[in-house]
Amino acid sequence: MKIAIIGAGSIGMLFGAYLAEAKHNITFLVRNPNTPNNLYIEKSNTGEQLIPCNLVYSMDKLDDMDLIILAVKYHHLQSLKEELDALPKNIPLLFLQNGLLHLSYATNLKQETIMVGSVLHGATKKNAHTVQHLGVGVTTVGNWKGEWARIGELFLHHNERFPLQFSTNIEDVLFKKAMLNSLINPLTTIARVPNGELVQNIAYKTIAKNIYDEMLDTFDEWKGRFSWDEVVTLCTNTQFNHSSMLKDYEEGRLMELDTIVGAIIEEARKRNKKLPILNTLYLLLQEKNKVGERHL
Template sequence: MVGGRRELPFRSCLLGAMSRLGKFAQTSLPINDYAKRSITSELRVRALMERGKVLASQSPSPPRILVVGTGAIGGFYGGKLAQAGARVSAVCRSDYKVVCANGIHINSVWGDFLFKPERVVSDVSEYGPPPDYILVGLKVLPEIETAGMIKAVVGPDTVIVLVQNGVEIDQPVARVFPDNEIISGLAFICVTRTGPGRVEHIDFGRLVIGRFPAGNSDRAEGLAELFNNVNVPCEVTQDAVTARWRKLVWNAPFNPISVLGGGLDTKAMLDTPESVTLVRRIMEEVCRIAEAAGHPLPSEVVQQNIDGTRKMEPYKTSMLIDFEEGRPMEVEAILGDALRVARRHGVAAPHMETLYTLLKLVDRRTLQTR
């Protein structure tokens, strides 16, 4: 691992774990067992720390990380990595001047903090020698070609971390950089960019990361340790693709229905028996597609996601926020890509097809009236 480890006082670590355990027990995040496992591994880290086996990093140079797509996700997790001691720089376009001058202010339920990037650049080409990690927090839209955007700054040892929604989004990047390690990242977080250099972290924050397409990864372990060191629960999975499908079980119903149902939060979407049935049908379709694609999910995942969401504080999805602000929505990442997998495997997904077509019409209309 490229270092940056810092020893955390036992008390704050335990309190962090306990408060998160309490939080998850109360709110039952969609993929609850992940959370529990994450906390378990953190308690294991604490035990190791007690035994003096985990020490402050002796690494001479903390990792250099470049955040591409410094919106809510990139700003928040980039800032957390900076807190953990990494040398984090950020690519900013519209927010360039503000972030140069003042950094990114993050109002967080975990405690407010300021993220002052080591460097702020308006294009990756200005960054200099390739970083150890590129953290991609870009939205997944057809017009955004991730590989092309980062090409100028990817070195032979650069790890590309895609903290993005969707399935089958890693392959196009892996194809362009066949010799680089790709890490798929999934953020279970409620975080919003509220203005230039301003991010609001409202709830949750857990990460699941893993080498794409599968397997062990020291670099993923290293990144997870950085996150865990600053109390961001981060689990390393050996099956990143299945983790993507698993997150889609939640995203595929709730994001589209929040928009198409007339602007609804999670509570409103689960308020009628009809809408719960629709949510369930869509989740079942995702499970069937995932299974056909060779990534079966445990059968209880549907009920767990519904129960977990019911216990959450009412939450406005990212797709609804995009829609309300007249921005393009992640229609392909949330539905289109999965439906193409469905067609490839001959799996019927009529509920998802209906949502997909309606969202494409809405998206088109938004672009026309902008």
């Protein structure tokens, strides 16, 4: 298939690398004219490998794609709306944003078929042209609007380092991912530590477990469906990775605070519940986010 990826950040490049390996024809839409022509992936067991791909700089170059993957941050989506609406309505879109706010955005687009995904890999940009795959996770994809007849082609070439699965209840998958992100991202950002420290350091582990407990008390339907062991496993599998929120803070970018943490706090508010520990971290990060606002 001809697959376009909007955004050559860590997740966009990770998807491009493994989908190219699965024999799909990959095109990246990038805005920065200084983006290197050659992009690479560095896996834990190999050196750098070239990502076979094309680069384009305009959305109108994507009119003949079989699938378009949106791998930009949530706060960059609004600037793309007119261009996305101008694309042929029959081109399926796949959204890979963190959090929950992108769901209403996707619903309001003109495309007939929209899918959303949850990504649990650890990945980071080593430099402008290389992504490092730091931790193997699972990508779960589900339909949000319409149905795509060719979705099975994404799953044809099994890769144990890039497992893909389909869910008929993708909204629950995204909510669980938002809870996981709310457990990891805020605390790693405030403490300035990689993910593994949250389960290796007693103080951080205690704070994370307390946040977990208050979330499960609020969203009690998740008891028995979302275990503390899953949090520990994810932190261990991505132990050397800096969370996306921490990386954004370190590089002076706007953090995805409202779409992840703010969305969970808002869902609790709808139930007349409070998440005092998580809300404290949220307020602290709101102040830190003002640093990122100056770099937009």
